[in-house]
Structure formats: structure tokens, C-alpha cells
Amino acid sequence: MLESLLTALESLKVNAFRTSLTMLGMSIGVAAVILLIALGEGTKSYIRRQFNDLGTNLIIIQPGRTETKSPLGPPPGGANRKLTLEDTRALRQWGTLLSAVSPVTVGSGTINRHGRQRDVTILGTDDLFPEILNVGVGMGRFISSNEAFSGRRVCTIGEVVREQLFGDENPVGQIVRIARSEFRLIGVMEKKGTTLGTDMDDLVFMPVRAYQKLFDISGLFGIRAKAKSQEQLDAAVKQCTKILKRRHQGHEDFTMISQEAMMATMGTILDMMTYILAGIAAISLVVGGIGIMNILLVSVTERTREVGLRMAMGARPVDVLKQFLTESVVLSLLGGAIGVSVGMGGASSIALLSAKFQPVVTAGTVALAVAFSIGIGILFGVYPAWRAAALDPILALRRE
Amino acid sequence: MSSSDSTLIDLEKVNRVYTASSQRAQGIDVVALRNVSLRIERGELVAIVGASGSGKSTLLNILGCLDRPTSGSYRLEGQEVARLSTAALARIRNQKIGFVFQSYNLLPRQTALDNVALPLVYSGVGRRERRRLAARELERVQLSDRAHHRPNELSGGQSQRVAIARALIQRPSILLADEPTGNLDSKTSLEIVEIFRTMNRDTHVTVVIVTHDLDAVAPVPRTIKLSDGEVVEDQRVPGEGGSSGS
Numbered sequence: 104m105l106e107s108l109l110t111a112l113e114s115l116k117v118n119a120f121r122t123s124l125t126m127l128g129m130s131i132g133v134a135a136v137i138l139l140i141a142l143g144e145g146t147k148s149y150i151r152r153q154f155n156d157l158g159t160n161l162i163i164i165q166p167g168r169t170e171t172k173s174p175l176g177p178p179p180g181g182a183n184r185k186l187t188l189e190d191t192r193a194l195r196q197w198g199t200l201l202s203a204v205s206p207v208t209v210g211s212g213t214i215n216r217h218g219r220q221r222d223v224t225i226l227g228t229d230d231l232f233p234e235i236l237n238v239g240v241g242m243g244r245f246i247s248s249n250e251a252f253s254g255r256r257v258c259t260i261g262e263v264v265r266e267q268l269f270g271d272e273n274p275v276g277q278i279v280r281i282a283r284s285e286f287r288l289i290g291v292m293e294k295k296g297t298t299l300g301t302d303m304d305d306l307v308f309m310p311v312r313a314y315q316k317l318f319d320i321s322g323l324f325g326i327r328a329k330a331k332s333q334e335q336l337d338a339a340v341k342q343c344t345k346i347l348k349r350r351h352q353g354h355e356d357f358t359m360i361s362q363e364a365m366m367a368t369m370g371t372i373l374d375m376m377t378y379i380l381a382g383i384a385a386i387s388l389v390v391g392g393i394g395i396m397n398i399l400l401v402s403v404t405e406r407t408r409e410v411g412l413r414m415a416m417g418a419r420p421v422d423v424l425k426q427f428l429t430e431s432v433v434l435s436l437l438g439g440a441i442g443v444s445v446g447m448g449g450a451s452s453i454a455l456l457s458a459k460f461q462p463v464v465t466a467g468t469v470a471l472a473v474a475f476s477i478g479i480g481i482l483f484g485v486y487p488a489w490r491a492a493a494l495d496p497i498l499a500l501r502r503e
Numbered sequence: 504m505s506s507s508d509s510t511l512i513d514l515e516k517v518n519r520v521y522t523a524s525s526q527r528a529q530g531i532d533v534v535a536l537r538n539v540s541l542r543i544e545r546g547e548l549v550a551i552v553g554a555s556g557s558g559k560s561t562l563l564n565i566l567g568c569l570d571r572p573t574s575g576s577y578r579l580e581g582q583e584v585a586r587l588s589t590a591a592l593a594r595i596r597n598q599k600i601g602f603v604f605q606s607y608n609l610l611p612r613q614t615a616l617d618n619v620a621l622p623l624v625y626s627g628v629g630r631r632e633r634r635r636l637a638a639r640e641l642e643r644v645q646l647s648d649r650a651h652h653r654p655n656e657l658s659g660g661q662s663q664r665v666a667i668a669r670a671l672i673q674r675p676s677i678l679l680a681d682e683p684t685g686n687l688d689s690k691t692s693l694e695i696v697e698i699f700r701t702m703n704r705d706t707h708v709t710v711v712i713v714t715h716d717l718d719a720v721a722p723v724p725r726t727i728k729l730s731d732g733e734v735v736e737d738q739r740v741p742g743e744g745g746s747s748g749s
Contacts, residue, residue, distance in 0.1 A: 106624060117612055412608045415569060416669075417597020417625040419590045496569050500608065 107429040114402070114430060125398045126438035128391035129479070133442025133472045134449065135384035140471075141450040141462035143377025147370060149460055154366050156298050157236060160333055161362040162201075162340055164326040164347070168358050184356045185322025188252070188311065190347060191229075194328060197346045200339040203231040204328045208314045212282045214264065214307055221267045225281065225307045227314025233292075235329045238303060243275040243290030246310050254312030259290040261304035281307065282317055336361055388475060392483035395434055399427060399487035410491050411499025424492040431484025432477055439476025443469055510581075511676055511709050512543040512566060517575035517585075519561050519732075535561040536572070537732040545676070546707040548700065552717050553729035560681070562729065563713045567600050567679045568592040580676060597625050601670025601708075605682035607662040609654040609669075615641065616650040619668045626673070640668040644698060660691035667698055671708065678702065680712045684719045692719050 115122045166186045191206040198204060208227035213220050226232075229251035233239060245259050258281065265274050277288050286309065295303035315321065330339035340359050348355055403410070410423055447469075450462040519536040535558045543549055553559040564570035565577060568584060571592075577585045584595060596602075601622075609618045620628075620637035628636070641647050644664040654662055663683060670678055680699065684692035696712075696719070703710045712720050728736035 106630075113612065408608070409610060412610070413621070413625075414593065415567070415596060415602050415608075416622045417593050419593040419625075421590070422593075422625060497564050500604070 107425050108433065110426060111430040111433045114406075115434065118402075121398060122434065125394050125434060126441060128394040129388070129435050129438025129476060130391075130442040130445060132384065132388035132391040133439045133476060134445040135387055135442075136381050136475070137443055137446025137464060137468060137472055138449045138462070139380040139384045140377055140468045141446065141464045142453075143373060143380060144463035144465065144468075145450075145453075145461050147373045147377075148463060150369055150373065151366060153298050154362060154369075156295075157362070159362060160202075160330040160336055160339075161235065162328040162330060162336070162343060163360040163362075163365075164328065164343065165358045165360070166322070166325065166356070168356055184351060184354070186326055186347075186357060187322055190350060191323070191326055193346055193350055194326065194343060198328065198339070198342055200331055200335045200342050201328050202331045203234050204326060205229050205232040205235055206311045206323045207232075207325050207327055208311055208318075208320070209324045210314070210318060212307075214260070214268065214279055214281050216268050216277065216279045219268050221264055223264055223305060223307050224301075225309065225314065227309050227311040229311055232308070232327070235327050236303075238295055239293040241291050241293040243288075245290055245292075246308060250313075251310040252312055254310055254316050256284060256286045256313050257289045257310065258286040259292060259308040260288060261292050261302075261306045262294045263302065263304040264307060265291045281309070284317055286313075333363075336363055385475070388479055391438065392435070392479040395431055395480065396483040396487060398434075399431055399484060400490070402430070403427065403487050403491045406491075407494060407499045407502045410494050411496045411502070414494070414496035415500060420492040423494075424488045427488035427491050428481065428484045431488065432480035435476045435480030435483075436473070439473055439479075442476075443472055446472070509544050510542055511545045511547075511579070512541065513576075513578040513581075514539055514541040514565075514572075515576040515578075516540055517565065517572040517577060519558075519565065519570070520573045535732050536565070539575075539732070539734055541727065541734060541737075543709060543711070545709055546703070547725060548703045548710045548723055549712070549725045549727060550717060550720050550723040551711060551713045551727045551729065552715065555715060557729040558732035559713050559715075559729050561732075563679060563681055563711070566677070566711060567602060568595045593625070597622055598673060599676045601673065601675040601678045603663070603666050603670050603678065603680040603683045605685040607654070607659075607666045607686075609662055609665060611654050614651045614653055615646060615657065615665045618654070618665055619672055621669060622673050636672060637668070640672045641665070643671070644668045658691075659687050660694060663687065663691075663695050664698065667695075667702070671702065671706075674706075674708075676709060678708050678710045680710065682714055683712060684714070684716075689719070696720050 164186065166184065188206055191204055194201065194204045205228050210225050211222065212225045213222050215221070228246070230246055230248045233245050240259070241262070243259070246257060250257055258279065260268075260274070268274070268279065269277070274288050274291060278285050279288055280286070292304065292306075292308075297303065311323070328339070328343060330336045340361050344355065344359055347357055351357070413423065447464050450464050454461045517536055517539045518534065521533040521535060523531050523533070539562065551559050551562060561570065565572055568579070572585050575585065576583060579595065579599065584592065587595070610621070616634055616637045619640050620633035623633040623636060638647065638650060641650055644667055646661060646664055646668070649657060649661060657665065678699070683699075684695055687695060699710050699712065702708055712723070714720055717726065722740060724740050726736070726738045727734060
């Protein structure tokens with residue numbers, strides 16, 4: 104084994120340039136696979152962090168229900184029975200596994216003050232909402248429980264909205280106009296950034312009752328609840344379902360989505376995306392393999408006489424086969440090793456350039472790449488090696 | 504003439520027929536050897552001569568176990584080898600046969616020492632032991648000072664001596680030389696033939712030299728002449744008994 108390895112290295116050294124070019128093909132393929140899987144894994148952990156930012160243990164309750172299982176819930180507008188503030192209260196009262204429950208209404212509107220204005224997303228909710236979504240108040244205070252259900256016209260705004268409307272002025276206590284009604288500004292949220300595509304700093308919060316009056320609606324967009332712990336998430340979902348079903352005369356006309364289920368679905372989608380990308384990258388590995396086969400066929404032709412001589416000296420066909428196959432595997436493995444280091448180097452460069460996004464190269468990925476390299480070496484080396492082994496020593500010796 | 508323990512090579516009614524494989528030449532068989540019966544004793548020094556196309560190369564290939572007869576029997580040291588598998592034949596070539604070629608056939612990228620050691624690779628001898636044995640063999644052909652030279656740094660005569668050392672490293676029963684002086688000038692040719700003679704005398708290795716030019720190797724104790732695939736002459740020169748002792 105060591106013998107064939109040394110022989111292989113020796114003959115690869117002779118055509119160093121040719122060898123490097125062939126290895127380059129393998130290297131690019133392996134590097135691409137490593138990098139794409141690293142990016143996929145990185146994306147997955149990035150999104151997981153985003154979900155965690157939103158608050159783990161989160162339970163999303165939306166009105167309406169379809170038999171179709173979807174992590175995105177039922178299509179909006181299809182509900183014949185809305186979720187109400189009474190539902191929220193019931194959950195709060197009987198939901199022993201929940202640490203917080205908040206009603207949510209969502210819409211868009213314009214907020215303005217002294218001619219400065221901004222089109223924003225408006226959320227009507229109550230005092231527990233910051234706890235559920237893991238957001239804090241930076242200045243002033245959030246809506247109180249009393250205000251939420253009495254419908255007082257107060258509001259809390261995000262950092263981006265404050266910047267636009269007030270600049271350097273102190274906003275707390277000022278009057279703003281939302282959808283042509285006057286609201287007193289009571290607080291500014293802490294800067295949070297974008298989570299899952301929503302800019303958390305570009306929102307306006309108001310008491311849920313105030314929202315219902317302002318837009319003249321009776322129901323809710325949905326309810327957000329938080330389980331006491333991750334372990335109790337499933338039980339909490341069951342409990343919520345039971346409570347709401349009783350209130351809705353036994354009809355399960357709403358949909359529960361837990362954070363975990365959403366994450367699992369996203370994970371599956373991302374895994375699939377990663378596999379598809381890696382599969383595309385693997386095509387370049389096949390191209391690299393064809394390069395190896397090509398160069399080995401050339402090598403067999405060039406060394407026909409050598410093969411003949413070795414056979415005359417007592418090499419069996421299997422010895423010749425082993426020699427060329429070893430050469431092929433050494434070639435693909437060296438190329439693969441270079442590819443692994445280039446891929447890992449690329450991944451760490453990306454990690455250095457981006458603070459948020461960290462590509463992940465796992466040991467499993469590297470093992471996969473190495474195994475693939477060996478596989479390619481064998482797969483594309485067998486035919487040239489077999490050709491060499493099948494040579495007739497007499498004819499081979501006569502070849503010029 | 505019955506075969507005895509001293510018989511090394513025993514060919515009986517050996518035929519070698521090449522069947523053309525191409526469509527156009529279908530059905531046209533070429534008979535390269537016709538009913539060749541031949542016996543060579545241990546320690547003989549034999550020249551096989553004949554014009555090109557006489558079948559001497561085919562005979563050499565069969566004697567060297569590179570080829571198999573189409574029909575007939577070939578016993579080497581009493582063992583029937585005519586029907587052996589390719590792997591078994593490779594083993595016999597490795598252990599019992601040493602080849603010397605007209606064009607030396609040294610591996611260009613390896614030193615004289617490693618070239619000499621090549622047959623040992625296929626009998627599983629370790630690298631260090633191979634080199635030790637190869638060095639000893641190079642000494643016998645007086646090339647110790649060239650051990651680490653590559654073939655392109657050697658003269659024709661030196662190259663052929665390396666090839667002879669390679670052929671003898673396994674202590675084979677037969678040394679088969681195919682036009683060994685074909686690429687050499689007459690003075691060097693004499694030196695090479697002299698080495699064959701010396702090896703034959705000192706180690707009792709059976710030497711079979713195939714040549715189209717008998718003068719280059721003469722005088723030899725026994726000359727077998729081939730023509731059209733048949734043995735037409737088998738001549739022993741009295742007094743040039745080789746080392747067969749018979």
C-alpha cells in the first residue's frame with residue numbers, strides 16, 4: 104500500500120504542472136461544496152437567532168382554520184369568527200402555562216407632527232407585548248394595562264420613527280397625529296433592528312382599544328402568548344386550544360403556531376436549499392472527476408511501455424490496476440484537501456467581513472468532502488486503471 | 504530423449520496461431536510457430552536465430568511466459584505452464600525468468616539502483632532490502648559507481664548492464680535476451696555477450712539469446728535456427744559445452 108502510494112506520488116511529481124491543473128478542478132469543486140454548505144448552515148443559525156430574538160416560547164394564535172397544514176397559518180380574511188379581547192382575557196385567566204398573553208391588531212397608517220410625516224405599521228396591543236417579543240423601552244414608558252383596555256389615545260414609537268419626526272427634540276409628552284386623530288406620545292422603544300424582515304424600530308404601538316375605535320373594528324388580528332418555558336410549549340399550545348375551543352362552542356376555528364414549529368419548518372426549507380446548492384456544486388466535482396479520468400488515460404497511453412515492462416518483471420494485472428487507481432485517488436484526495444482548506448478559508452473570510460452572518464464548517468461537512476473526493480478518485484480512476492491492467496505485455500513492450 | 508531433472512524447458516508440439524480480429528481479415532490465421540518441440544537443459548547457453556518473421560520473437564514470448572501457446576505443451580522445470588492464468592504467469596516471470604531487451608527498457612525517472620530492484624517490488628520485498636540486493640547486483644556488473652545515475656546519464660553498454668543486473672536479481676532459472684546487442688557497437692556488444700557467458704559459467708543460469716545476427720554472439724555452444732515458425736536446425740558445437748555439464 105505504501106509502495107503504491109510512493110510510486111503514485113513519484114509519477115505525479117513528474118508532470119507537476121499537469122497534476123496541479125487536474126487537482127485544481129477537484130479543488131474548485133470541493134471548495135464550492137464546502138463553502139455552500141457552510142453558507143447554508145450559517146443561514147440556518149442566523150435565522151434561528153432571529154427567531155430567538157423574537158422571543159422563544161412564542162405562541163401565535165390566528166383566527167380561522169384550514170385543514171391544510173401550513174406554518175404560515177390560514178389565509179387571512181377567511182375567518183368567519185374573529186378572535187376577540189374576551190378571548191385574550193380568557194387565556195390570561197385560565198392559561199396557567201402561559202406567562203403572558205397579548206392581543207394584536209395590525210394596520211398601516213400615517214403618523215405626522217408639524218408637517219413631518221411617515222407611513223408606518225401600527226400595532227394595537229397591551230402592556231405585556233414587550234415581554235412577549237423581547238423588546239424593551241428606551242425612553243418614557245410603554246402602554247399600561249389600563250390604557251390598553253380603556254382605549255386612551257397614547258402611543259409608543261420606534262427609534263426610526265422618532266428620528267424622522269423629532270430629530271433631536273425630546274418626544275415624550277408631545278402630541279402626534281395618527282390617521283387624523285391626536286395621540287399623546289408616552290415612550291420610545293429601544294433600538295432592536297430588523298427581525299425576520301420586519302424593522303422593529305419602524306413601528307407605532309397604541310392601546311388595542313384605541314386601535315379598534317380608530318379603525319372601527321371589533322375583532323383582533325391575532326393573539327400572541329408566551330409559554331412559561333420551552334419544555335411546556337407543547338402543553339401550553341394544547342391548553343390554549345382547549346380554552347379557546349370552549350369559548351367558541353367547541354369549534355376549533357383558529358390556528359395555533361408555535362415558534363418551534365415555525366423554526367422546524369424554516370429549518371427544513373433551509374436544509375433543502377443547502378442540499379440543492381451543494382448538489383449544484385457537486386456537479387463541478389463530477390467535472391473534476393472527468394478531468395482526472397482524462398489525465399489518467401493520457402498517462403496510461405504515455406506509460407504503456409512502462410506497464411509492459413512492469414508486467415514482464417512480474418506485475419500482475421491487479422498490481423497495475425492498483426498502481427493507477429492509487430494515482431487517481433491520491434490526485435483527487437490532494438485536490439480535495441486543497442479544496443477543503445480553500446473552502447474553510449473562504450468561510451472564515453466571510454465570517455470576518457460580516458458580524459451578523461457566520462458561515463459554519465462542521466466536521467461532518469469536511470468528512471463528506473473527503474469521502475466524496477476518494478469516491479470520485481475511485482469512480483473515475485477505475486476505467487483508466489482497468490485499461491492499463493488489460494494491456495497485453497507483448498504489445499505494450501513493443502510500443503514506442 | 505526423455506525428460507529428466509536437468510531439463511529446464513520442455514516444449515512439445517507447440518503451435519502459436521494468431522487469429523486476425525478485424526472484419527476484413529476474418530478467417531486469415533497466421534501461424535507463427537508450427538509444431539515446435541524443443542528441450543533446453545539447465546545451465547545451457549543457447550542462441551536462437553532466424554530472419555525476421557521466422558517466429559523467434561513468438562518463441563521468446565512463449566518461453567518468457569508472456570504469451571501462451573495455442574496448442575501443445577510447455578513444461579518449465581517440470582511444471583506445465585501453457586494453461587496457467589495471467590496472474591500465475593506473472594508470478595513465474597517474476598521468480599524464474601529474467602528479461603533483457605534490445606532497448607534496455609529502464610524506467611527513465613528512476614536511478615540505476617531502483618531499476619535493478621524493480622522485480623523485487625512484485626515479490627513483496629521491502630524498500631531497504633531491495634536497495635541492498637540491487638547494490639550487490641550492480642557490483643556484479645561493475646556499475647556500483649553508477650548506482651544513483653538515471654538512465655539518461657548512462658551509456659548504452661552501461662544501460663544494458665543495469666538491465667542484466669535487473670534480470671538476474673531474483674536468481675532466475677532462465678535469462679532471456681532479445682537482441683541484446685542490437686543497439687550497441689561491436690566492441691560493447693562483445694562486452695555484453697561476455698557478461699552473459701560469465702554469468703552462465705559462474706551461476707549456471709540458463710541463457711537464451713535471440714538474435715538475427717549470429718556473429719554478434721558467436722561462439723555459442725548451441726544454436727537453434729528458426730524459419731517460418733519451424734525449427735530447421737539445432738546445432739551443438741562440441742567443446743563449447745556451456746555449463747550444463749551434460
